[in-house]
Each structure stands twice: as structure tokens, then as C-alpha cells.
Amino acid sequence: MAARYELIAAELRDEILAGVHPVGSQLPSEAELAARYSAARGTVRQAVAVLAAEGLVGSRQGARRIVLGGERSQSFAELHSFAQWARSKGHRVGGEVLGQRRRRAGPAELVRLGSPEVLEVLRLRTLEGEPVLLERTVYASWIAGAVEALPPDCVSVTQGLYESVGLVFAYGEHLIDAVAAGSEDARLLGVRRGSPLLRQRRVTTTQEGRPVEWSDDRYRAGSVAFSIRNSIGANPLTRLALS
Amino acid sequence: MAARYELIAAELRDEILAGVHPVGSQLPSEAELAARYSAARGTVRQAVAVLAAEGLVGSRQGARRIVLGGERSQSFAELHSFAQWARSKGHRVGGEVLGQRRRRAGPAELVRLGSPEVLEVLRLRTLEGEPVLLERTVYASWIAGAVEALPPDCVSVTQGLYESVGLVFAYGEHLIDAVAAGSEDARLLGVRRGSPLLRQRRVTTTQEGRPVEWSDDRYRAGSVAFSIRNSIGANPLTRLALS
DNA sequence: GGTCTGGCCTTGTTTGTACAAGTTCCCCTA
DNA sequence: TAGGGGAACTTGTACAAACAAGGCCAGACC
Numbered sequence: 001m002a003a004r005y006e007l008i009a010a011e012l013r014d015e016i017l018a019g020v021h022p023v024g025s026q027l028p029s030e031a032e033l034a035a036r037y038s039a040a041r042g043t044v045r046q047a048v049a050v051l052a053a054e055g056l057v058g059s060r061q062g063a064r065r066i067v068l069g070g071e072r073s074q075s076f077a078e079l080h081s082f083a084q085w086a087r088s089k090g091h092r093v094g095g096e097v098l099g100q101r102r103r104r105a106g107p108a109e110l111v112r113l114g115s116p117e118v119l120e121v122l123r124l125r126t127l128e129g130e131p132v133l134l135e136r137t138v139y140a141s142w143i144a145g146a147v148e149a150l151p152p153d154c155v156s157v158t159q160g161l162y163e164s165v166g167l168v169f170a171y172g173e174h175l176i177d178a179v180a181a182g183s184e185d186a187r188l189l190g191v192r193r194g195s196p197l198l199r200q201r202r203v204t205t206t207q208e209g210r211p212v213e214w215s216d217d218r219y220r221a222g223s224v225a226f227s228i229r230n231s232i233g234a235n236p237l238t239r240l241a242l243s
Numbered sequence: 244m245a246a247r248y249e250l251i252a253a254e255l256r257d258e259i260l261a262g263v264h265p266v267g268s269q270l271p272s273e274a275e276l277a278a279r280y281s282a283a284r285g286t287v288r289q290a291v292a293v294l295a296a297e298g299l300v301g302s303r304q305g306a307r308r309i310v311l312g313g314e315r316s317q318s319f320a321e322l323h324s325f326a327q328w329a330r331s332k333g334h335r336v337g338g339e340v341l342g343q344r345r346r347r348a349g350p351a352e353l354v355r356l357g358s359p360e361v362l363e364v365l366r367l368r369t370l371e372g373e374p375v376l377l378e379r380t381v382y383a384s385w386i387a388g389a390v391e392a393l394p395p396d397c398v399s400v401t402q403g404l405y406e407s408v409g410l411v412f413a414y415g416e417h418l419i420d421a422v423a424a425g426s427e428d429a430r431l432l433g434v435r436r437g438s439p440l441l442r443q444r445r446v447t448t449t450q451e452g453r454p455v456e457w458s459d460d461r462y463r464a465g466s467v468a469f470s471i472r473n474s475i476g477a478n479p480l481t482r483l484a485l486s
Numbered sequence: 487g488g489t490c491t492g493g494c495c496t497t498g499t500t501t502g503t504a505c506a507a508g509t510t511c512c513c514c515t516a
Numbered sequence: 517t518a519g520g521g522g523a524a525c526t527t528g529t530a531c532a533a534a535c536a537a538g539g540c541c542a543g544a545c546c
Contacts, residue, residue, distance in 0.1 A: 003499060024452050029526060040501045045527085053296075058414050058452060061527045062508030066452040068414055080473075170474060171301050171311055177468035178421035178441035196439030196464075198421035209267050209301060209309045221439075225420035228471075230323075231413060246529065272496055283531045288497085304497045305538035 005046035008037050012047060016056055016067055026064035027057055055229025069229060080169055080204065082125055082133060082217075083156035094126040097152045098188070102144065109138055112203050113211045119144035124188055131189050132223040137215040143167065170207040176200050176226060179218070189220050196221040251280050251290035259299055259310055269307035270300055298472025312472065323412055323447065325368055325376060325460075326399035338368040340395045341431070345387065352381055355446050356454045362387035367431055374432050375466040380458040386410065413450040419443050419469060422461070432463050439464040 012033075015021055028036070033044045048065060051057045059065040086093035099122040109118055118138045125133040139147050146165045147157070154160045161167040179199045186193040198219040205211050255276075258264055271279070276287045291308060294300045302308040329336035342365040352361055361381045368376040382390050389410070393403045404410040422442045429436040441462040448454050 005499075031526080042502085043500060046499085055414075055416070058450070059527070060450055060508080061506095062525085063510075064526070068448070068452055069416065171298070172473050173298070173312065174471045174473070175468050176419060176441075176471070178439040178462070178464045180439045180464065194437065196421040196423045198419075198441075205311070207301070207303055209311055219421070221421045221423065225418050226469075228417045228419070230415050230417070248529075274496080285532085286530060289529085302497070303539080304536095305495085306540080307496065 004037075004039060005043050005050070008033070008039065008044060008047035009050040012051060013054075013056060016051075021067045023067050023069060025067050027067060029064060052231070055231065058231055080172055080202075081156055081158035082135075084158060086127060087156075092128050093155060094129065095123055095153075095155055098122045098124055100148065102141075105138075109214060112214045113138065113140040115140035115142065115211075117141040117144075119147055121147065127223065130223070132220050134185055134188055134218045135215055136217075137213050139213050140211055143212055167212070168207055169204045169212065171209065172202050172204045174200055174202045181218075185218055189218070191220055198224065198226075200226075247280075247282060248286050248289035248293070251276070251282065251287060252293040255290060255294060256297075256299060259294075264310045266310050266312060268310050270310060272307060295474070298474065301474055323415055323445075324399055324401035325378075327401060329370060330399075335371050336368065336398060337372065338366055338396075338398055341365045341367055343391065345384075348381075352457060355457045356381065356383040358383035358385065358454075360384040360387075362390055364390065370466065373466075375463050377428055377431055377461045378458055379460075380456050382456050383454055386455055410455070411450055412447045412455065414452065415445050415447045417443055417445040424461075428461055432461070434463055441467065441469075443469075 012021075012027070021027055027033075027048070030041050030044050030048070033039075033047075034041045037044065048057060048059070052059055052065075056067070056069060057065045058068050083093050083095070100119065102117060102119050105113065105116055105118045110116065118141060121135070121137045121139065123135040123137065124131055125135065127133075143161070143165075146161055146167070149164065150157065150160045158169055177199050179197050180194045181189065181191055181197050183193050185191075185197060186195070189197070191197075198221060200215075200217045200219070202213075202215050202217070203211055204213050204215075255264075255270070264270055270276075270291070273284050273287050273291070276282075276291075277284045280287065291300060291302070295302055295308075299310070299312060300308045301311050326336050326338070343362070345360060345362050348356065348359055348361045353359065361384060364378075364380045364382070366378040366380065367374055368378065370376075386404070386408075389404055389408045390400070392407065393400065397403045401412055420442050422440050423437045424432065424434055424440050426436050428434075428440060429438070432440070434440075441464060443458075443460045443462070445456075445458050445460070446454055447456050447458075
């Protein structure tokens, strides 16, 4: 995080959040910024590209960049790890492992994880003491041992695995939809059977592209939402038709 | 779309999709690609940055880039416009306007659209003849006339507004969660009251950052899902705690 | 046989330059 | 006064060069 363009991006982001550049206003031109920071125009371009990727500013050829929005997301971890996200937002987060066992991988799991044997873990996560999330996670066998070695009250699995074996979750693919609560979901989350749940299914891989986990996370309705900013020409989210 | 780096990105994307670079394999180095396309290294970097943003490839300093995944999303329109998305995927899409009226903006709408009067439109969209989506959209007053002038059976509002008044939707902010179907939702979508719906609320703005519409879209569960790829260091999606 | 180190390879960062393409806005004209 | 033309400004694209930082591997060493 010592890169020049990241420092400039951070400074501009702070200015935007502080209201120096209000929503709807124009950002200084690249030339002005380059002069202000004594940096080359390319470096400034990299900095504002970061802000554009975050959805903070929009840009069009020929016109000044426009400030689009206020607060913004930061890290990959925030989307990936429930605990890290919750803590960064100042929530009180808890959780416990309800069940854990090794078994043979089903065909779908074999395709996603490339591992004949898997470790299945059922976790309940709480926010401010209220149960909000039920995680059904399946880990590839090569990492199963490290997962089992984690303390049962480990709040952040992501962080735990990083500290114990140096594993870094680097890439993820997520599928988001809505489902009705099954009887187990209902009992554990404290809702009625059939009530709506927000479901996030994801595969996570290491930096080398090796799959680590495949998870089915179900949020109680009204507890959590997903937010995304997009722009013409930069669009990471897609719809998918089911069935 | 005549830019050099876009052409290179398109060619590499095609190669990946065609299996020339299988998932998990290494992409040629920047130097090799630069030589192959007789382009500067910077141009090649821009091209692979596009693929990285799409989640197709991952990269780490020091190591060759890795191919992460297969098919990918394309356009902003795909997320923004239900009709354009459905048609691009080869689905048969239909829809009708169920109600439309002008009224004074509520406080939340005033904040989001900055318009004291709004046009409220209720639309039902179908996929392969089945109702899957109920849209409750509120338009800012300055565009309301153009919306009313659209034919009632207009399949794509986005496209209709572009053709009639040249309006381009450029930026969007989306909030995704799950809700229970209300009685109106249930009747129109053909599901039981209280059954789960996937809700997407969004504000869309023009290129200048002017808000155009604020919409509450509800999908029948099991009909549509949202998909996203992310990576450490590039993460557009965020969780939000509600209440 | 295992481990460690050093060199090579590859990606990341930065600067500088030049031109292309689109926007904005003022001034001039009808 | 309304409209058109054009100059100035701003972002987009492309090239070239150099060094930094981290990964990878083979050969040396214990």
C-alpha cells in the first residue's frame, strides 16, 4: 500500500467522503491533480481509475470526472468473510460450529472443488447476538485438517486459516438468490418455515486458482443486503436465469 | 470498440473461452503478448486488466497470470435492463404496464431523485411466458413525459428511452436482498403470499450523474439469480446491515 | 536427501511524450 | 435572440524506458 497512485487515490477518496468534492460536482482535471501531487499524469490516471472501479466517480471522454457517491466498499475480505465485514462495520459478531464431518464429495462438489473427499461444516453466525446467517460450507480435503484444527469458537475462519497455515483466499465466484427456509434453516435462524432467506453460494480459490471451499450461506431476510455500484463499461454483476 | 487494447482483450477472451488457455493454466507473459501483437507492454497490460476486471484471469506480482474461469458477463445493460439481458441470453421476454400515475414524491424519493413530482409505473415482466418480475419504478419528472409516451407494450424501457430522447443510463447503484411476497406481489407473480422474492432496488443516473429512476424489482424465487466474480483487491460488491 | 541461495523471469509502478476523440463554452453571425 | 462554428480544455489511447518487487527454479551446499 505504498504505491504512489494508491496514496493519491486514498487522499482523493478521503476528500470526497469529507465533502470537499460533493456528490455531483466535478473532480479537478488530471493535469491539475498531477501538478498538485507532483506526479505524472499516468499515475494520477491510475489513482482515479481506482475510484472509478469503486463506483465513487464516473468519467467520460472529454468531460471532467463526476463525483457519483459517498461511502464505498473496501476489501475483498469484506465480501468474503462475514466476520471481517461485520467487525469493520463495528457490529458485534459471534458464531459457533454446529456440526462438522468428513464425507465423500458429491458429483457437484467434485466438479467445483476437485477433491474426492470433503469436510462439511455447519456454522451459525450472529450479529448483535441475533442469529442472522447459516453457513453450510464444504472444504477441499487438502485444507480440511487446518479447518478442523481451528478452535470451535473461531470467529473468522478466513483469518484463522491465514494465521495457522498462511492460506489466502484470493478469488471468489458468488451466486445470489432467494429461497424459502427449510425446517432446519427455520429452527436455527429462529424464523418460520418457508419464510424468505437471502442465499449466497460461493466458490473460493487461492491465489493459484485452486478451489478451497464451496459454501451455501443463508441470511435471515431483513438482516443483510448486498450493495453494488456499476457503470456502463464496467459491470461485474450479472443476472442468471435458473433452471 | 476500435481501441487496440480492446481488440487484444477480445482475442484473448475468445482464446480462453475456446480452451486455448484452459482454466488453471498460465497466460503468456506480457512480453510474449506484446511481441505477438506488436504492441507496447502498456497496451497489453490494459488488455489483460480488462480480463482481470471481468474475473476471467487472476494476477500476482512475480508470477504468470492464471486463467480463472470460463464464460463471463458483458454489458452494463445486461444488469440494468431486464429485457436486454433476457434477449441476449436467448430468452423469450414479455411485459406489460399494469398501472401508471403521476404523484408527489415521498421524502425518500425526493432525496434519491431530487424531483418533487414523480411518475410511478408498475410493470409485470415475463420470461418464456411465465411472470417472473414485478417492477415498481419511480421516474424523475424531467423524464416522465418520455416514459408516458412509450407504447404500453414496450419491451425494453431502456432502449425505448434511448431511441426516443437519446437518454443513456450510465451509472447504477443496486441493493439486493430477500423479502416475503405481499398480497399484490403474490397475486401478480402467481405465488403464495409470504413466499420468498429476490428484491433488487436501484437508482440509475445519466452520464452527468443526474438521477433518472428509482426502482423496486421483485423476482420470483427460483427464476433468476445474480452472479459476481471478485478478487482480492478488486471488489465491487458489499454487504450492508439493515436496520 | 533436504534445504538454502542466487539469478532469472514476470508483474507492478512511475515518468514522459504524443496524438485522438469528445465536451464545454464563448463569440460571432444571421 | 437563437443558432452555428470553433477554440480551448479534458479524458482516452498508445508507445517507450527504467527500476522495483515478488515468484520460480536450478544448482550448490550441508
